[in-house]
Amino acid sequence: xxxxxxxxxxxxxxxxxxxxxxxxxxxxxxxxxxxxxxxxxxxxxxxxxxxxxxxxxxxxxxxxxxxxxxxxxxxxxxxxxxxxxxxxxxxxxxxxxxxxxxxxxxx
Numbered sequence: 092x093x094x095x096x097x098x099x100x101x102x103x104x105x106x107x108x109x110x111x112x113x114x115x116x117x118x119x120x121x122x123x124x125x126x127x128x129x130x131x132x133x134x135x136x137x138x139x140x141x142x143x144x145x146x147x148x149x150x151x152x153x154x155x156x157x158x159x160x161x162x163x164x165x166x167x168x169x170x171x172x173x174x175x176x177x178x179x180x181x182x183x184x185x186x187x188x189x190x191x192x193x194x195x196x197x198x
Contacts, residue, residue, distance in 0.1 A: 125165060128187055132168050135190035139168065160188060 099119070133140060139149045143162045149155055159171035169185040177184060 125167065128189065129167060131190050131193040132188065135193055136168055136188070143168065155188060158188060
């Protein structure tokens with residue numbers, strides 16, 4: 092977890108009278124979002140993550156197979172495919188794969 096976010100959470104949990112006030116930074120919010128996505132993927136796509144780490148691909152029985160999934164540098168599962176040859180930004184070429192229902196994801 093991002094050090095400043097972790098520090099703020101720790102401080103606010105243990106020092107009720109001198110809590111940090113104000114908003115989190117954009118990097119704090121981004122880090123928290125990525126942690127939630129990682130948790131949801133790990134809970135719902137555990138075997139797919141294991142297969143991607145160990146074999147580089149998912150099982151032919153996986154519901155994600157048609158998405159040509161891969162792990163990015165943050166160990167998040169993304170959609171692969173032909174868009175990699177486009178001039179779109181990486182996040183547009185390879186969207187994150189989110190489970191249909193998970194308590195960490197509210198959309």
